[in-house]
Amino acid sequence: MKRQSYTIAFCALMAALGAALMTTGGLIPVATYCSPLLAGLLLLPVLVEFGQREAWMVWAVTAALSLILSPDKEAGSMYLFLGWYPILKPAFDRIRPKAMGFLAKIAVFTAAFALMYALLYFVFQLDQVMEDMQELSLALNLALDALLVVVMQLYDFILGRLLPLYVYRLRPRLKLPPKN
Numbered sequence: 001m002k003r004q005s006y007t008i009a010f011c012a013l014m015a016a017l018g019a020a021l022m023t024t025g026g027l028i029p030v031a032t033y034c035s036p037l038l039a040g041l042l043l044l045p046v047l048v049e050f051g052q053r054e055a056w057m058v059w060a061v062t063a064a065l066s067l068i069l070s071p072d073k074e075a076g077s078m079y080l081f082l083g084w085y086p087i088l089k090p091a092f093d094r095i096r097p098k099a100m101g102f103l104a105k106i107a108v109f110t111a112a113f114a115l116m117y118a119l120l121y122f123v124f125q126l127d128q129v130m131e132d133m134q135e136l137s138l139a140l141n142l143a144l145d146a147l148l149v150v151v152m153q154l155y156d157f158i159l160g161r162l163l164p165l166y167v168y169r170l171r172p173r174l175k176l177p178p179k180n
Contacts, residue, residue: 006176007050011058014042018062019069022079026071033148036079037155039066043086044159044166049176055087073126081116082109082152089159109152113145 018039025035039062047055063083066076092108095101120129133141 007054010049011046011054014046015058015061015065018042018058018079019065022062022066022070022075025066025075032072032075033078033151035072035075036083037151039079040083040086040155041159041162043083044163047087048163048167048171052087056084059084059087073124074120074129077116077120081112085152085155086159089156092156093160105153105156106149109149110145113148 021035021039021042025031042062043055043059046058063076063080066079067073070076092101092105095104117129117133120126121133136144
């Protein structure tokens with residue numbers, strides 16, 4: 001019973017912290033792209049300690065809260081479409097040869113960005129996103145998308161470095177109840 005209570009409390013804390021980070025995305029203009037990535041980092045401890053099921057639940061709750069509470073719907077949408085990446089990163093890392101894994105990541109990032117912006121632009125018709133896209137030329141929009149893919153590759157690199165840091169440095173200091 002103690003482990004189950006700990007799991008629920010820990011996951012709720014991570015979801016609340018993720019939603020708080022997502023809300024800051026509306027307060028600081030640059031945070032539109034930073035806050036979803038930082039909120040995604042909070043999935044790492046949940047994934048390590050409790051597994052994929054709980055990590056997916058934390059992602060879903062954080063995405064729902066950020067879409068409801070965050071004033072920046074673009075940031076909330078970015079978390080909805082890409083916040084799950086830390087959960088699936090181990091699956092991408094197992095793809096061999098590594099070049100195929102790299103291409104798979106780029107394909108997933110590109111498809112997620114395209115789908116997200118297509119929904120924001122054509123379905124939801126968010127004024128700010130529509131104005132931003134219309135102000136920029138097609139070449140500049142494509143360059144921005146390419147830059148976002150580069151940022152996601154850097155995010156992938158950072159996730160790869162933070163996971164061992166959490167497992168070997170921070171995790172031993174936590175007082176976790178024993179697993180059942």
